[in-house]
Amino acid sequence: DAKTTQPNSMESNEEEPVHLPCNHSTISGTDYIHWYRQLPSQGPEYVIHGLTSNVNNRMASLAIAEDRKSSTLILHRATLRDAAVYYCILRTESGSARQLTFGSGTQLTVLP
Amino acid sequence: GAGVSQSPSNKVTEKGKDVELRCDPISGHTALYWYRQSLGQGLEFLIYFQGNSAPDKSGLPSDRFSAERTGGSVSTLTIQRTQQEDSAVYLCASSLLRGNSPLHFGNGTRLTVT
Numbered sequence: 001d002a003k004t005t006q007p008n009s010m011e012s013n014e015e016e017p018v019h020l021p022c023n024h025s026t027i028s029g030t031d032y033i034h035w036y037r038q039l040p041s042q043g044p045e046y047v048i049h050g051l052t053s054n055v056n057n058r059m060a061s062l063a064i065a066e067d068r069k070s071s072t073l074i075l076h077r078a079t080l081r082d083a084a085v086y087y088c089i090l091r092t093e094s095g096s097a098r099q100l101t102f103g104s105g106t107q108l109t110v111l112p
Numbered sequence: 113g114a115g116v117s118q119s120p121s122n123k124v125t126e127k128g129k130d131v132e133l134r135c136d137p138i139s140g141h142t143a144l145y146w147y148r149q150s151l152g153q154g155l156e157f158l159i160y161f162q163g164n165s166a167p168d169k170s171g172l173p174s175d176r177f178s179a180e181r182t183g184g185s186v187s188t189l190t191i192q193r194t195q196q197e198d199s200a201v202y203l204c205a206s207s208l209l210r211g212n213s214p215l216h217f218g219n220g221t222r223l224t225v226t
Contacts, residue, residue: 032211043203043217091211100145102155
């Protein structure tokens with residue numbers, strides 16, 4: 001199974017942009033890159049996904065490297081509510097990836 | 113609309129007892145996942161149901177763990193003869209069976225084995 005690697009933790013100041021990196025060097029051509037975040041005492045929530053092109057939605061932006069071996073989740077203006085664990089995972093085109101391996105994610109701390 | 117619902121939200125049980133955890137996925141979602149999350153850890157895959165296919169049970173930690181999904185909808189995770197190391201948050205997620213379909217998680221069941 002294709003794996004992802006992320007830094008264990010990152011810090012950001014409130015109202016500043018945050019760039020959360022993810023490496024996925026063994027990604028296959030049919031893998032979608034998904035990002036989720038988990039707030040304390042809650043289940044993970046979907047943030048954004050992409051395949052090849054950069055993506056934007058109301059929550060964040062996703063920048064995907066040209067070779068697709070890495071990606072970056074961008075929070076344009078961090079707020080205290082963005083403090084969470086962020087997970088980057090790969091999901092196959094058929095959706096049948098048996099083990100969606102979440103790993104330990106990146107703990108984002110937002111400083112006031 | 114209704115999201116993924118898990119019950120109970122909290123369960124305290126004595127060592128050796130059996131427990132059943134329930135997951136109500138989003139209607140129409142053919143894929144259903146169970147994960148386990150110990151305190152301060154990431155998500156550990158347990159089992160995956162995909163439509164009418166045989167489930168992928170490769171993540172179940174022991175034969176005390178089993179799960180079923182009736183009618184392609186509700187799923188139940190059963191832990192027999194619970195042990196203290198089973199204490200964790202058990203999370204359920206559902207999605208459409210496409211790579212570009214997001215997973216929708218419930219808020220989990222916090223299991224404490226005393």
